[in-house]
Amino acid sequence: MAEIIDGKQIAEDVVAKVKGLTADLTAKGHAAPGLAVVIVGEDPASQVYVASKSKKAKECGFHSVQHTLPADTQEADLLKLIASLNADPAIDGILVQLPLPGHIDSGKVIQTIAPEKDVDGFHFVNVGKLGTGELETAFVPCTPAGSMILIERVRGKDLSGLNAVVVGRSNIVGKPMANLLLAANCTVTIAHSRTKDLPALARTADILVAAVGRPEMVKGDWVKPGATVIDVGINRIPAPEKGEGKSRLVGDVAFEEAAKNAGAITPVPGGVGPMTIALLMANTVVSAYLKAGLKRPAF
Numbered sequence: 001m002a003e004i005i006d007g008k009q010i011a012e013d014v015v016a017k018v019k020g021l022t023a024d025l026t027a028k029g030h031a032a033p034g035l036a037v038v039i040v041g042e043d044p045a046s047q048v049y050v051a052s053k054s055k056k057a058k059e060c061g062f063h064s065v066q067h068t069l070p071a072d073t074q075e076a077d078l079l080k081l082i083a084s085l086n087a088d089p090a091i092d093g094i095l096v097q098l099p100l101p102g103h104i105d106s107g108k109v110i111q112t113i114a115p116e117k118d119v120d121g122f123h124f125v126n127v128g129k130l131g132t133g134e135l136e137t138a139f140v141p142c143t144p145a146g147s148m149i150l151i152e153r154v155r156g157k158d159l160s161g162l163n164a165v166v167v168g169r170s171n172i173v174g175k176p177m178a179n180l181l182l183a184a185n186c187t188v189t190i191a192h193s194r195t196k197d198l199p200a201l202a203r204t205a206d207i208l209v210a211a212v213g214r215p216e217m218v219k220g221d222w223v224k225p226g227a228t229v230i231d232v233g234i235n236r237i238p239a240p241e242k243g244e245g246k247s248r249l250v251g252d253v254a255f256e257e258a259a260k261n262a263g264a265i266t267p268v269p270g271g272v273g274p275m276t277i278a279l280l281m282a283n284t285v286v287s288a289y290l291k292a293g294l295k296r297p298a299f
């Protein structure tokens, strides 16, 4: 049976480090890191994530501000808000919760955030830095950055000689995840819906990352014995066994089956999810250190 990677505990370790770094920064006479979280509309899951982000920022000792805008907010007004946050010296990190309502161009919004405050790591400047290995000044998207910490806990920092397969090619997870694994010397393959014989490809992976958004798609017999399996999926499915109208969370991996073959595996919930929020705190404190002209803290 596989080792279960405790993302909740590892996220707490990251947050403890952020708190220490924040205390050191303010003790040197610098302002506390500032994080602005922006939500547009009333998507229930987004509301929960944003509330957790704002709460965690306060726990870390940050200057934490939340902008909650109605679903019919005009794109131009959101862009104006971002411009004002870009110019605000008390703010080191800006996060616009995704998805945005359909009438707003998410790409335009993301590219309006100043790259040095883009703690989500979605701006072209940060994407380019990650792609070219400029990791000293890049912001890396929180979910892949957190997944990488989980992998390092199991496999160490140098992944030379290991085959990694990333299932999913999104800009938020799949592509940056592949770049991080490549930077750690893995041989990386990105698989997606058009990949031929996905189960056979997945079985070649020493590190298998599932980020497709399809409940329990990755089956137990897709997993090479001893592989490290990182499940990025968060899918809510009906759970009639819990009562009428009830639901439960599952990942993109059929956990029970996969755990029989894997060497180590992340659960859902309690795996990658908590790391996403912890890494947002880490990116924000890094932003404040870089602004202060201090050495970039490592996580």
Ligand SMILES: Nc1nc2c(c(=O)[nH]1)N[C@@H](CN(C=O)c1ccc(C(=O)N[C@@H](CCC(=O)O)C(=O)O)cc1)CN2
Residues within 6 Å of the ligand: 049, 095, 096, 097, 098, 099, 120, 142, 143, 234, 249, 268, 269, 270, 271, 272, 273, 274, 275, 276, 277
């Ligand atoms: N601007 C962004 N938007 C979104 C991002 C992002 O990184 N930046 N990621 C996701 C959602 N997300 C953070 O925003 C997120 C998802 C899940 C969790 C989490 O802790 N999940 C728990 C389960 C929570 C539950 O019960 O529903 C877990 O897996 O244990 C945190 C953050 C999309 N949008």
